[in-house]
Amino acid sequence: MPYKLSATLSSHTSDVRALSTPTNDLILSASRDTTAISWQRPSPEAQFKPETVLRAGSRYVNSVTYIPPTPDASKGYAVTGGQDTVINVFSLSSPKDDPDFTLLGHTENVCALHATAGGTIISGSWDRTAKVWKNFSLAYDLKGHEQSVWAVLAIDEDQFLTGSADKSIKLWQQHKTINTFERHKDAVRGLALVPDIGFVSCSNDSEIIVWTFGGDLVYTLSGHTSFVYSLSVLPSGDIVSAGEDRSVRVWKDGECAQTIVHPAISVWAVSTMPNGDIVSGCSDGIVRIFSESEARWASESSLKAYDDQVASQALPSQQVGDVKKSDLPGPEALTTPGKKSGEVKMIKNGDLVEAHQWDSVNFTWQKIGDVVDAVGQGRKQLYQGKEYDYVFDVDIQDGVPPLKLPYNVSENPYSAAQRFLESNDLPLTYLDEVVRFIEKNTAGVNIGTGGEEYVDPYTGASRYRSSASSVPTSAPASGYMDPYTGASRYTATPQTSAPSAPSSAYMDPFTGASRYTGTPQPAVPAPAAKILPVSKPATFKQANVTAMQGKLFQFNEALQHEISTSSFAMYPDEISAIDEAFNYLSQITATPPRHPSNSLSSAHVDAIIQILDRWPPSQRFPVIDLSRLLVGFCPDAFNAQDVKNRFLEALFKAGEWTTPWTLPLSKPRETNILLLLRTLANAFQEGTPIDGTWVAQAFEALSQVPYTSLNKTQRVALATVLFNVSCLTLRTPLEVAPRNQLLALLLRILESESADSEAVYRALVGLGNVVYATKASGPTLVASQIGEISQCIQALPNSFSEERVRTVTAEIGALL
Structure with missing residues (x-):
């Protein structure tokens, strides 16, 4: 309670x-x-x-x-x-x-x-x-x-x-x-x-x-x-x-x-x-x-x-982050569930700016006050004893303390990014992504705008939406979001005024301390970094196991208590299997992780398959989300070929994959498709064997979806699936037929996408990996494939002028 x-x-x-x-x-x-x-x-x-x-x-x-x-x-x-x-x-x-x-x-x-x-x-x-x-x-x-x-x-x-x-x-x-x-x-x-x-x-x-x-x-x-x-x-x-x-x-x-x-x-x-x-x-x-x-x-x-x-409380704007009133969404934004307890969303209700906080226990937004002085204010943040225009909280993974990313608008973002990576012992191969994150968030973070979504510079993951909060939406985004977990910390306070603007940050009245203190690492000029090949898949393993478990059993109880749906509810053996699965995940995702004595087996996967087959579409999302984590943290349970084939079949059925893709899709279906794609991305992680009929089964299903029917987050998830497969081909070359399916899917994204650079970038790196793998171990590409790839990479920089896109297209061109 x-x-x-x-x-x-x-x-x-x-x-x-x-x-x-x-x-x-x-x-x-x-x-x-x-x-x-x-x-x-x-x-x-x-x-x-x-x-x-x-x-x-x-x-x-x-x-x-x-x-x-x-x-x-x-x-x-x-x-x-x-x-x-x-x-x-x-x-x-x-x-x-x-x-x-x-x-x-x-x-x-x-x-x-x-x-x-x-x-x-x-x-x-x-x-x-x-x-x-x-x-x-x-x-x-x-x-x-x-x-x-x-x-x-x-x-x-x-x-x-x-x-x-x-x-x-x-x-x-x-x-x-x-x-x-x-x-x-x-x-x-x-x-x-x-x-x-x-x-x-x-x-x-x-x-x-x-x-x-x-x-x-x-x-x-x-x-x-x-x-x-x-x-x-x-x-x-x-x-x-x-x-x-x-x-x-x-x-x-x-x-x-x-x-x-x-x-x-x-x-x-x-x-x-x-x-x-x-x-x-x-x-x-x-x-x-x-x-x-x-x-x-x-x-x-x-x-x-x-x-x-x-x-009814009046909140100073500096308490919840800078606000540009004209860019805020209206009350309709509150129909989109939050991502974690304590997330704050600001909306414009008439002439008022209201702050609402997500209550994950009651699964609702709670109004916490009216925001006053809702304009950008020039103020500095203290970090390690020095003043910065921005200090971002960066969560690498759930349960791990956030890293601080300090930045001044007067410094080279590459220097700030390299300082951040080196001081936190992170690979310099992520330099461009960190730079892109800095540039995005310092160009003017407008709370509530529907602009580019922040992305994880390490995994490329877009905002994580656990369980119901995974519902994708076309509504504007709601506040500054952490690029790693989607958390609304409001600790980064972007400003539009000059760096020398007077400080107005809150000070502790007793210790005199500001919110951020302690010595940035010395900046080092950023070296040019070669991107291809990228061998590490990007997984969606962020977990709020407790919330997911609560939602799944809440739905099961609702099904039980309705005569018309009581036959859909979980059977005792399924409840036992699901409880064991959640217990396993609770331990493996704990901080520090605990390694359960008993691992999960195909019996637990069978229970999920049976529930997915029975449950109504609107109540499937926590089951698919559970699948996402099991695939990510317990891949051995899916090792048997027939288990993996049956699971994929149930997964695509749960996403209503063969139902006509008439827009707009229902919200439950949008959610299920997004989680399906993230589950599939986790299925192609390091060490996953990519032989067998299940890979062809997955490619065949993915080729059926009209790309334009997917929303932005779904497109990024689809690109991540294909990127992950490309990472595995660097170690285990695909046969000609599945390799050609993979190429066709990647090229379809690159040729169809006109707005979302993140989906393009992931697909582009995936394409580069495939070309790199064919050069290293075959099978070689035919002339028509080389021609289509060449034409595609020549056209991309015209639509997507980012440095990272130009770099990868140049590297692919050199490989060809």
Whole structure:
């Protein structure tokens, strides 16, 4: 179940900066209104009420923690810290105006507190130290950080973690440093224990990192678009985070499972209860509780009021990326599903610019506010201590931390591209594609335009659309998209003004940090790179296994509950096989990947074939998407010739391949065709044998489709299929008949395509590979084929003047 609002607690008059939720019936909140509040409820059915207001100081109260009951305090203690530099300890069983204990020693703001079950307290301060207190007396001074200590965590009575604005985390045994963790690029703001693994940290660099205590990085969670201030861990082990992008995010198995947008500028604090509820504290002074249990959800009217409040917020344009209002799509763009939880789409609704966020749990767009000042603004981005006009977030693959691609409009894009490739140890053969990406995105990224789609410079893949989000559309694109995963990060802020325009980027009010920090590699003049041959196929293996699984079983349940369709629903043995397939994929796509002990077999493929044969067209797409991943990650299950032949037959049938191609195609059919082609592209990956009747079967089917009936994303996918086959021919030459089929298909794309350079480029490289392979190992081309190829490559540069097209056509001409 998704998390939904359960309760709203309003008593603070300023930002809620810290929370502690030790039991299901107690919440401690600390605020800049100079108070801390103990919220309690007498029973699970009752509402939380402010039982005690603790006058914890005369200035901001920025931290709070809890000590469990002792003989002297039957309800335990609330511990607070703030700008007064003192730590106050209040008994909750007999609260009074004056604290029971006052701990003195810090010289600046006490911004972090944590306590153990035994009553040991650790505090962090702007004075660059952390302190450990036992029996309400100073036990250790933890000195070693070079800047403010923003986060503290007591592992046990003698081991502690501290996180600092100096970007480091230190592990202490009593007062001695035993390990230092350095990976974050900006101030470390939060720490939490992760059972059976180690701990998790968050930072102003927008990243969340899970570590072992030995210093190994387990995985990184990327998705927040600004500073991440606070972390907590659910009883299930799932991670919850909160930050400057107004959101609380729930992370399951390394993926963002839900984004909860708040009607506030900042979500300063997040904490979790033993029952799994999530509590947040915001800049609007409100404490909110969210629950996964439907029994604890607020009333329908309260939920609607909350959604309306979120939708009515005014968002600064710099918070969601630059907007050119005239280029935005209308409300009809919201009929296209999103690609991942948290994606933001902007539309023009009359004279207003609205921001909507994709809710992958409820499979709907949620309005999160009205965008104000929606014009391009000149501002710089900081990266590694230097200013850039653009800093793009680049995801190489799901679950892997994004790479930063900094660029100034005044520099040579080839130098920036080479610096990016070399600093990230990526092949220079992708130089032209990175340059093309830079040129596209710095020519003016207009959110909502229907222009060229960004492409992956490494695989050539267009925007990935997982499950329902794979629905291709002719509607305009919706916002800056990451060229690798399609994620809407809005971290690249293209500008139209001169590079010297004054900066207006948001700064952390406490650390002074901008969103991006740390030293670009020195630029090196770009060497000329030869493109042909290209031997590595491009696969579509991006995976949101959880979302795909949820959608498939949602459809199955819908089929079960209708008398007219109940016979289509999955049988028990099919459910078992599909569950095993998803379990396998969940492990193999995890970060880091886990290698399942049991591999999948032809029985799992048979289950998919049977479901594809029965299910209605509108509900096939998650099954085809599952096929795409199984072909990509478990090709051995398809090894048997008869299995592969039957699977291809079922796949093309699911795409209604023999149905007349009358335009416009229905949306379900468009989706199924796109996923079919991506599945087929994965079938031709490295190591795939290309002998047997299945290759001819695939070529024969592909030759039947009128090329002009395919939309842009489908054309790119088709070109990728053929390109992948061409890569395999470099190692295993095709017989004359299938080779000629491949050539004919490639030439048809090159001769028919008039607008999409990406489909042309992939087909052109595929053609170059085939010509290269025939020169190396035969069979040789006949004169008529050479003539048609020559005529084609002479004409292409007239229609597609890109450097990469001219380069490949020249290389093919030289081979001929």
